[in-house]
Amino acid sequence: MRRKELRAYGNSAANRAFFALAYGFVIAAVIVTLYPFLYVLSVSLSSVEAINTRFITAYPIDLSLAGYKMVLGFPDIWQSYYNTIWYTTVGTALNILATCLAAYPLSRRRFFLRRQLNFFIAFTMYFSGGLIPFYIVVTKLGLYNTRWVMVLPLLVSTYNVMICRSAFEGISSEIFESASIDGAxxxxxxxxxxFPLIKPTLAVLTLYYAVSHWNNFFGALLFLGDQKLQPLQILLRRVLIMASPEVLQRMGGGTAVQALAVSSLQIRYVTIIVSILPIITIYPFLQRYFVKGIMLGAVKG
Amino acid sequence: MAKKNGLLSMAIRDRYLLLLFLPVFAYYVIFFYLPMPGMLIAFKDYLPGNGLFGGTWVGLKWFKAFFESQFFWRLLRNTFLLAFYPLLFGFPIPILFALCVTEIRSPKARAAAQTASYLPYFISSVVVAGMIVNFLSLSDGIVNGIISRLGGRKVNFMMDPKWFRTIFTASGVWQSFGFNSIIYIAAIMGIDPELYDAGRIDGVNKFQEARRITLPCLKPTIFILLILALGGILSVGFEKVYLLYNGATYETADVISTYVYRQGIESQNFGYATAVGLFNSVISFAIVYAANRLSRRANDMSLW
Known part of the structure; x- marks a missing residue:
């Protein structure tokens, strides 16, 4: 009886329409999400003649790596790549250390300042002095145009400290008791x-911190006037948005004539691919950690 | 005296915890609490050479100047609308996406679709803005390429104030719908399967199932996320606006945070910019506070 009904349920016209709509919506969403990347990749891999004469849509025409040779031969790219990697690795390492240093005491129930210090950090999520006082403080500290300005003002994120604190709270108290009996x-x-017991949580936090450093644009805009220290995001803005003729020309090999010959459009799209490549390649392997990160936050909030 | 001794002995007992917390304590003091009294700059004539607490008092001069400025209403309107439209369109789409993607039968296909949908969230705002500017470019953008191929007239999207809100909203939805759907997908996966079995026995079809079972089960989640989103209604992000706007589109694009940046950092009008920023933080604080009160009440309700 029930089985029969179930079969009828699976085959009714309304249900077929439902599945068609649901699958159609998901497929459309995935195409809209991925198509821009596919298009950028196609232009970056096409030949200059094809870009100038044909209409590139979803696949490269007349495959060529000339654009990549041009962009990767540009020393500023390597300098800003190096800077971004520096900010990301040093920044993330300090983030994880500092997040644990803050979260562990806050997770200890017997800690006499626990409530006060929890409030002390949580308050900053709701209220801040604003941009200008922050800017003045950072500049007066002498951090302007130093590498540390990309790292120290972002030492911990309060939200991540709270996630880490819950992870420490989740460790069974017997483990701590036996440690203190052993005199630790x-x-x-x-x-x-x-620390070793909350490694899975720390992996998630590492990813979130690393992505935020890799993408940090605002800090560099405010505090790094020196081109030698600027990260990839600042160079990207010059190439992609300001389409600085000077930069495009230098990337294109020196003279304006040569720059025209290589298609400034391609230079811009190659630069996009080069800058997001690290995230795109590791992303599919790590995305389940990203998702886990959200769920950690959701359980808290 | 006894109490003081108590505190002291507790401090001695917890000395290692205090020591561990010390560096982060210093961090919060320097980068969060030290700037707070700096807000007083909003009531002063402040020169870039002054110390954080320097400058001469001018009372409400800067606030008056801001309220009377021709930009006041424009900034308020833009700040509100550039948060409101992304919320209006960006809020339902993740729910719809979650409803649809959880219906995909093959777990592999479902995981692949989800993975693809979160991707834009991890791309920097510079790259996102860079793609927008280049796709919409008048000379070599793909969108105008398609328009002219179809025989239409090219549009100068980035220089036309009429287009800014649409561009900002659509790209915002593109960036975040997948990521924002994660929490709904988890909630749907957590719904008791017996509810669906019971529905099937009663002969409901999939449309009715979505409306009568799934959505009601999602209601508490939707409600709380909506309230939290409303709390952020005046805190539109600086970066994407700054990267996408230009002098030609200030009319619809300039928001309080970009105005504070131009006035304060670029023109060094520290007093005025701090006053504008303070006005913004007071209002957003009030909104966030109200939203939190509401969500707490909603939480109790949904528990009940």
């Missing part, structure tokens, strides 16, 4: 026992 103090307990 809080510092040893944190690094030897608690």
């Amino acid at each position: 103090n809080d510092i040893t307990t944190l690094f030897r026992i608690a």
Whole structure:
């Protein structure tokens, strides 16, 4: 009886329409999401003649790596790539250390300042002094045009400290009791026992911190006037948005005539691919951690 | 005296915890609490050479100047609308996407569709803005290429104030719909399958199932996320506006944060820019506070 009904349920016209709509919507959403990347990739891999004479849509015409040779031969790209990698690795390492240092004491129930310090950090999520006072403080500290300005003002994110705190709170109290019976103090307990136990959470936080450093544009816009220190995002803005003729020309090989010959459009699209390549290649392998990160936040909030 | 001793002995007992917390304490003091009294600059004539607490008092001069400025209403309107439109369109789409993607039968195809949908969230705003500017470019953008191939007249999208809100909203939805759907997908996966079995026995079709079972189960999640989103209604992000706008589109694009940046950092009108920023933070704080009160009440309701 029930089976029969179930079969009728699966085959009714309304249900077929439903599945058609649902699959259609998902397919459309995926195409809209991915097509821009596919188009940029296609232009970046086409020959200059094809770009100038044909209409490129979803696949490269007359495959060519000339654009990549041009862009990768441009020293500024390597300099800003190096800077971005520096900010990302140093920044993320300090983030993880500092996040644990803050979260561990806040997770200890017996800690006498626990409530006060929780409030002390949570308050900053709701209220800040605003851009100008922050700018003045950072400049007065002498951080303007130094590498540290990309790292120190972003030492921890309050939200991530709270996620990390819940992870420490999730460790069974017996583990801590036996550690203290063995005479371990809080510092040893944190690094030897608690830290290894929350590695999965730390992996998620590492990813979030690393992506935010890789994409950090605002900090560099405010505090890094020196081109030698500027990250990829600043160079990208000059190439992609300001379409700085000077930069495009230098990338294109020196003279305006040569620059025209290589298609400035292609230079721009190659630069996009070169800058997002690290994220795009590791992303499919790590995306389940990203998702886990959201769920950690959701359970909290 | 006894209490003081109590505190001292607790501090000695917890000395290692205090030591661990110290660096981060210093961080918060320097980068969050030290700038807070700096807000007083909003009431001063402040010169770039002055210390954080320097400058001469001028009372409400800067606030008056801002309220009387021809830009006041424009900035308020733009700041509100550039948060409101992305919310209006960006809020329902993740729910719809979650409803549809969870119907995909093959787990592999479902995972692939989800993975693709989150991707734009991890791309920097510079790259997103760069793609928009180049796709919509008058000379070599693909959109105008298609328009002229279809025989239409090319549109100078980035220089036309009429287009800014559409571009900003559509790209915002593109960036975040997949990521924002994660929480709904998890909620749908968590719905008790027996509800669906019962529905099937009653002979409901899939449309009725979505409306009568799935959506009601999602209601608490939707409600709380909506309230939280409303709390952020005056905190439209600086970066994408700054990267996409230009002098020709200020009419619809200039928001409070970009105005503060231009006045403060570019023109060094520190007092005036701080006043504008302070006005913005007070209002957003009030909105966030109200939204949190509401969500707490909603939370109790949904628990009940």
